[in-house]
Amino acid sequence: MTxxxxxxxxxxxxxxxxxGFLITRRYVLTALHCLRGLATLxxxxxxxxxxGSRLAGEVCRRDEEADLALIAIAGAYDVRLPIPRAGVAHGGDAWHGPYRPAxxxxxxxxxxxxxxxxxxxEGGAVIQALQLTVxxxxGDYSGYSGGPVVKGVPGDHEPVVVGILLEQVPDRVAADRAANVLFAATIGEAMRRFDQFDVEHLLDVIDPAGSTPGQSRRARSVLQRTAKADPAQQEAEERDEPKVATVAAAAAAAESWFERIDEWSGRHILDPAQVAELKFTAAKAAIEGHTRGNSS
Structure with a gap:
């Protein structure tokens, strides 16, 4: 068991x-306000x-309005800890938090x-959130921010993470205390906030050889759209046109499936865990088809 x-x-x-907690073996999700103590820049x-293992990481994304942050673990480290499934919580479900500040x-x-x-x-964004009774x-739950919200009671099943703790509700009678009510962003909300989980990122994860060293497909595509190539570069790109077209076709095929999966998600046919798994499978199938096409 995980x-x-x-x-x-x-x-x-x-x-x-x-x-915070591992949302993949590469990324850690936390509440942005937990990083207020970071040295400037x-x-x-x-x-x-x-x-107890200590790994180097770097804050790679901040969403100030939603109070969320994503931290990338340095590529030199191979995290082998099991990652829990993501899921959906409903009113009346039990929940627990495996993380405690001390x-x-x-x-x-x-x-x-x-x-x-x-x-x-508090950051100003309207988010999909869970209202939790504790x-x-x-009287004060601030040290628990950034921790995972897990469905059920400890040990009753395989852990399913459904949210990330963000805010406590002030007590209306005693303003210096918090009521026993917390708010947590859903895992689905967190995944929608960060493009590290979109198709281009998944293609980079599955086929890193397809990216220019030190540059992701996303960065490369942005540069191609915003910079004018010199004649020599244009000539080189034209020679590489079939390969670029094949990569574009692979990305388009994955994007098409992504749209369909998002539609199913919007109709509540799929939960966030199934959405993430299906998107990864779609991207994997697209890039494998691209790889076979290049080798033929």
Whole structure:
């Protein structure tokens, strides 16, 4: 069974910044406000796994309005910890948080009051969020931000991550305390916010040889659209035209499936875990078809 080793802690030098969790073996998801302690203009962080391993990472994306951040683990590290499935929570479901800010702190558990409802977060974005009741009355839950929200109770099934803890609700009677109500962005919301999970990124993951060294397909396509090639470069591109066309066809085929998968998702036929798996499969099939075409 997958353990709770997918949660992590973030440090810069000896300063603890906050929590997060592995959304893939390459990326860590956290709450952006957990990174407020970062030194100016320095995006480098240490990712400390549950087993104590310390890996180099870098903040690669920030979404200030949704209070989310994505951290890329340095390519030199091979993370072998199992990654939990992503899923969907519904009102009435039990939930728990495997991450806690210190060994002396309690683990949070409770009930999902409402699932995937629109919520105006403090950053200003309207996000798909889970409203959560917490059984443990602490008065302040700030240290738990960035941790995963897992469906069910500990140990009752394979972990299914349904959200990321973002905000606590102030107590209306005692303004200096938080009520036992939290809000969490859904996993689906987080994946929609970052283009690292779109088709061009997936093609780079599946077929890194197809990218220029040090440059992703996305970066290359942006440069091609915004820069005028010199005559020598144009001539080289024309010689390479069949290969470019084949790559474009592969991307187009994957994009077509992506649109269909998103349509099914919008009709609630698929949950976020199934969407992610199907998109990866579609991209893989497209690039394998491209590779076979080039070798023939």
């Amino acid at each position: 353990g709770t080793g997918y949660w992590i802690e973030l440090f810069q030098a000896q300063q603890r910044l906050g929590g 320095d995006d480098r962080v240490d990712v400390v796994l549950a087993d 060994a002396a702190e309690v683990h949070l558990r409770g009930q999902v009051d409402s699932g995937a409802a629109k919520y105006l977060c 059984h443990q009355i602490l």
